[in-house]
Amino acid sequence: xxxxxxxxxxxxxxxxxxxxxxxxxxxxxxxxxxxxxxxxxxxxxxxxxxxxxxxxxxxxxxxxxxxxxxxxxxxxxxxxxxxxxxxxxxxxxxxxxxxxxxxxx
Amino acid sequence: xxxxxxxxxxxxxxxxxxxxxxxxxxxxxxxxxxxxxxxxxxxxxxxxxxxxxxxxxxxxxxxxxxxxxxxxxxxxxxxxxxxxxxxxxxxxxxxxxxxxxxx
Numbered sequence: 001x002x003x004x005x006x007x008x009x010x011x012x013x014x015x016x017x018x019x020x021x022x023x024x025x026x027x028x029x030x031x032x033x034x035x036x037x038x039x040x041x042x043x044x045x046x047x048x049x050x051x052x053x054x055x056x057x058x059x060x061x062x063x064x065x066x067x068x069x070x071x072x073x074x075x076x077x078x079x080x081x082x083x084x085x086x087x088x089x090x091x092x093x094x095x096x097x098x099x100x101x102x103x104x105x
Numbered sequence: 106x107x108x109x110x111x112x113x114x115x116x117x118x119x120x121x122x123x124x125x126x127x128x129x130x131x132x133x134x135x136x137x138x139x140x141x142x143x144x145x146x147x148x149x150x151x152x153x154x155x156x157x158x159x160x161x162x163x164x165x166x167x168x169x170x171x172x173x174x175x176x177x178x179x180x181x182x183x184x185x186x187x188x189x190x191x192x193x194x195x196x197x198x199x200x201x202x203x204x205x206x207x208x
Contacts, residue, residue: 001143003152009139010132017124024122025132030155032117036109038196043109048137049185053197076197078156080187089145090160091183 003030037078047085054079144185156189 003026010022033043033051043051053076061072082090111133118129140150140158149159160183168179189197 001140001148001150003155006136006139006150006152010135013135014132021122021124022132025118025124025129026136028118028121029114029133029136030152032109032114034155034193034196036107036113037193038199039107041107041109043114045111045114045137048141078187078189078193078197080156080158080185080189082185086141086144087185089141090185092145 040076045083047083049080049082049086052079052081053077147183152190154190154192156187156193158185158187160184161186 011019036043056075058074059072115130115133119126151157165181168177
């Protein structure tokens with residue numbers, strides 16, 4: 001599923017809304033999450049998951065082609081951790097290997 | 106640290122798009138539900154400029170209770186992974202995101 005497919009599905013479900021507004025809504029959601037992360041904040045959507053920013057220390061990397069050492073500066077990376085409900089849904093969908101089954105072992 | 110929640114996102118939709126508060130909250134919920142349903146069916150969700158959510162199959166492996174050292178089998182499972190786009194990575198580092206961001 002791509003962003004435009006998501007927009008198309010929402011448009012089909014909400015015929016009373018303008019396609020333009022649906023695009024704006026979807027855009028707003030991801031823009032807001034991005035803005036919060038760039039402010040260093042976390043975004044927590046219960047059941048779905050949480051977006052956070054993790055710090056990576058500076059390290060010495062290597063150019064894989066030449067083997068030459070290159071300094072890699074400290075940086076921030078966006079991180080997503082799936083919420084319990086979504087995690088279970090994703091795992092449960094595999095036939096015969098649900099979360100419940102694993103708990104019985 | 107500040108935490109942004111559903112309520113904040115719904116409020117932003119309300120102010121930016123001009124739907125009612127209720128409808129804004131409902132739409133947000135629908136977006137999350139649609140994405141969840143796609144992922145549940147094993148389909149990836151690709152949001153250009155933001156990132157890609159995908160489902161990865163993990164094989165069976167032997168784990169260990171870190172406290173007791175007892176070996177426990179970890180059954181094959183499916184996990185969700187998020188790969189941020191170049192643009193999101195750049196934003197988080199306070200850089201201008203690259204123009205071409207359609208990975």
